[in-house]
Amino acid sequence: MSNQIQSNQPPKKRGWCFCAGCLLTPVISILCLASAYFFGPPLASWLGIFGDEAKEVYQYAPNQAASQSLTETFNELGITGVRVYVLPIKGQPTRGAFIILDASAGYQGLDPLDTKDDMLLLILQDITRRNRHENLRLAHVTVDYRDEFGETATAFTADQELVEEYADGLITQKGFFAQIEIDLIGTLQYLGIDGMLEEIQQ
Amino acid sequence: MKTATKKMILLLILALPVLFLSGCDDVDWDLLEIAFESWAEENGLLENGNWKPDGVVVKAVEDKVAEITNENTAVQLDGLNAVRDMEKATQLADEALLDLDTAKMASAVSLRPHDWTLQEKDAAVWAAHGNNAAAQAAFDRSDDLLLESLTNGGDCVELRYQQLKKRRDTLLDAAKICQKDPNCSDTEVEWLWAYYTTASGMASDLFISRTTVFCPDN
Numbered sequence: 001m002s003n004q005i006q007s008n009q010p011p012k013k014r015g016w017c018f019c020a021g022c023l024l025t026p027v028i029s030i031l032c033l034a035s036a037y038f039f040g041p042p043l044a045s046w047l048g049i050f051g052d053e054a055k056e057v058y059q060y061a062p063n064q065a066a067s068q069s070l071t072e073t074f075n076e077l078g079i080t081g082v083r084v085y086v087l088p089i090k091g092q093p094t095r096g097a098f099i100i101l102d103a104s105a106g107y108q109g110l111d112p113l114d115t116k117d118d119m120l121l122l123i124l125q126d127i128t129r130r131n132r133h134e135n136l137r138l139a140h141v142t143v144d145y146r147d148e149f150g151e152t153a154t155a156f157t158a159d160q161e162l163v164e165e166y167a168d169g170l171i172t173q174k175g176f177f178a179q180i181e182i183d184l185i186g187t188l189q190y191l192g193i194d195g196m197l198e199e200i201q202q
Numbered sequence: 203m204k205t206a207t208k209k210m211i212l213l214l215i216l217a218l219p220v221l222f223l224s225g226c227d228d229v230d231w232d233l234l235e236i237a238f239e240s241w242a243e244e245n246g247l248l249e250n251g252n253w254k255p256d257g258v259v260v261k262a263v264e265d266k267v268a269e270i271t272n273e274n275t276a277v278q279l280d281g282l283n284a285v286r287d288m289e290k291a292t293q294l295a296d297e298a299l300l301d302l303d304t305a306k307m308a309s310a311v312s313l314r315p316h317d318w319t320l321q322e323k324d325a326a327v328w329a330a331h332g333n334n335a336a337a338q339a340a341f342d343r344s345d346d347l348l349l350e351s352l353t354n355g356g357d358c359v360e361l362r363y364q365q366l367k368k369r370r371d372t373l374l375d376a377a378k379i380c381q382k383d384p385n386c387s388d389t390e391v392e393w394l395w396a397y398y399t400t401a402s403g404m405a406s407d408l409f410i411s412r413t414t415v416f417c418p419d420n
Contacts (some may be wrong), residue, residue: 051272054280055287059316060351062288064364085285093355096278098285109230120233137356144282156237157278177240181275184258185265 058087063095066136070097073126077119081107086136094139097127101143104150121167128167131160138163153190155183287313295323299376302330302383318347322369326376329397330383332390337397341369345416358417359408366405373398 051057066086074082083100101107110119124141131138142157158180166176242248247257268276294310297303307327311320325340348365352358377394380386408414 051274051277053272054277054284057277058281058284059314060347061314061317061319063361064368065360085288087281087284087288088351088356091354096281098281100285110233135357140278142278142281144285152282155279155282156241157275173236174240177237178244180237180241181279182238182241183265183279184261185269186279188262 052090057090058096059090060088062087063136066095066097066134069130069134069136070099070127073123073130076126077122078113079107079110079119080112081105086138089139092139094137097136097138097141099141099143100146102146102150103148104146107146121173124163125167128164131164151190152183152186154187156180157183288317291317291320295320299323299327299372300379302327302376302379302386304328304331316347316350318344318351318365319368321347322365322372325369326372326394326397329373329394330376330380330386330390332387332393334393344369349418358419359412359414362414362416363405363408366401366408369401370398370405373401 062085067084070084070086071082074080074084081102081104083102083105085098085100086095087098088095110123111117127138127141130136138160140157140159141163142155144155145153147153158176162171162176162179165171166173171179239248242253242257245257245261247254247261249257265276269280291310291313294306294313298307298310304327307320307324311317311324314320321340321344325337325344328334328336328340344365348361349358352361373394377391377398380391380394
């Protein structure tokens with residue numbers, strides 16, 4: 001009987017607050033996640049939890065003499081379309097060398113004169129020699145391969161210590177390559193598979 | 203779905219060396235193939251000659267985490283974006299100097315506010331507009347940034363010499379541009395030549411003496 005009475009009663013209306021809550025909860029959650037993604041890392045960097053971002057680390061002007069010296073390495077070997085920037089590293093007494101192999105600026109490979117020499121070894125030996133004799137204080141060598149449109153196709157980085165081990169013959173070429181760091185995500189993004197990357201990252 | 207994704211990744215890895223064709227000769231080809239294989243073996247993407255698609259996923263996730271937490275190697279690679287900003291800022295600043303355009307120069311400086319070379323160009327453009335206070339402020343800012351970049355060591359005298367040479371050359375360019383520009387007055391051209399003469403003299407003195415009061419420990 002009481003059940004019957006209850007079923008005849010009109011359903012209790014839920015307030016607009018309830019509906020707004022249903023809508024706002026996911027929106028706020030998404031906003032929180034987005035904020036954490038975009039503002040979390042800079043905040044963590046600011047608090048000293050993470051390291052500084054690259055934009056801050058390499059904020060100072062390139063050292064003109066050091067950049068010119070390393071560019072000479074390539075000029076002397078007849079390699080065109082290469083620019084080298086040696087940037088001070090903020091908070092460190094060292095510098096980073098950025099080598100841009102730019103097909104849009106005329107880069108045609110490491111051995112355009114077809115000398116059959118081990119050009120990579122020659123380049124790294126010359127960089128090592130200049131680093132020691134001219135006190136360039138290099139911490140790393142980072143290489144950027146740019147295509148005919150100036151877009152980065154791939155990039156890799158190696159600590160100067162590793163470069164010098166290879167240049168001095170302490171490790172093999174294979175050993176050197178095994179320890180460099182290739183920009184996997186950047187290279188995959190160049191292929192235009194952002195969607196797939198998102199799937200991987202999930 | 204998962205299998206399809208894995209197959210796709212596998213295909214991409216195998217197709218990766220094709221990327222390196224553009225702008226590369228045979229030496230680069232061989233080298234990059236060895237580089238990629240050695241690197242893939244070390245990072246678990248390749249085992250006994252067999253590709254491991256799972257390894258790509260793991261490595262991509264590791265790299266993303268390294269990027270977010272600003273790990274050393276990730277920052278080094280991301281430094282290439284700082285280099286792009288620098289190239290863009292330098293190009294903008296060069297255009298601004300040619301046009302004696304203060305607004306364009308401000309855009310260049312905003313891209314790399316801690317780069318003293320841009321401040322030098324900014325100073326030259328302000329001088330060409332007859333605003334000596336703004337020019338002097340830019341020179342002062344350039345000096346401050348140079349000293350700031352030396353906080354953790356470096357050859358102050360050498361860097362100061364580089365700066366003075368840059369100042370001299372930039373002012374020379376600005377003076378020549380201003381002379382041809384109908385909007386530049388004779389006074390502005392004279393000011394630029396005066397700045398140039400001062401910078402040139404300072405650079406020559408430093409080249410000979412290798413000492414300067416600019417460097418605190420000198």
